[in-house]
Amino acid sequence: RKEVEQDPGPFNVPEGATVAFNCTYSNSASQSFFWYRQDCRKEPKLLMSVYSSGNEDGRFTAQLNRASQYISLLIRDSKLSDSATYLCVVDRAGGYNKLIFGAGTRLAVHP
């Protein structure tokens, strides 16, 4: 079983739609969680951290369910520019700041 699992998609949605991505992780001792965004042929970039209480950044909302070892990302009012691959990222508990990346979920927003 992979340490971080995501639905690869693609998710094809119209502009203005709300879309949600899910991610599960296997290490119950993990403490840090992130969503990264990666555009085609570019490096991954930090989108947002995920906190236990859930957090929001504009149109983006991240949720964490420790009991189910589940992370989600909700994007409201999708824009064409949101088209990218979204990577779920979890630290490998045990220190030294090592992060494990999911394979990513591809989002395509169309007019």
Next chain:
Amino acid sequence: DAGVIQSPRHEVTEMGQEVTLRCKPISGHNSLFWYRQTMMRGLELLIYFNNNVPIDDSGMPEDRFSAKMPNASFSTLKIQPSEPRDSAVYFCASRPGGHGYTFGSGTRLTVV
């Protein structure tokens, strides 16, 4: 802040040749990571350093791969000899403990 700087951006080499990839982390970041990304396997962690010391190299595919970090501002990843299956994008990332990574732009390696 110039970000994480990697060189070269692109590298095309013949099988059997030595390849050296370079990375300059963000000043003050105490952790440095080398990742490889392919369509089939996604982002794979190869090795990471904490305060210039290699902590975990279990992701290095085989002895042909080696990495060094002689000081806080420079790291190299070397492949010798290179093989076509090493073709991938190699990313370097640095992190100031407890926060997300910042990635470099990557080196796109093609071994023919």
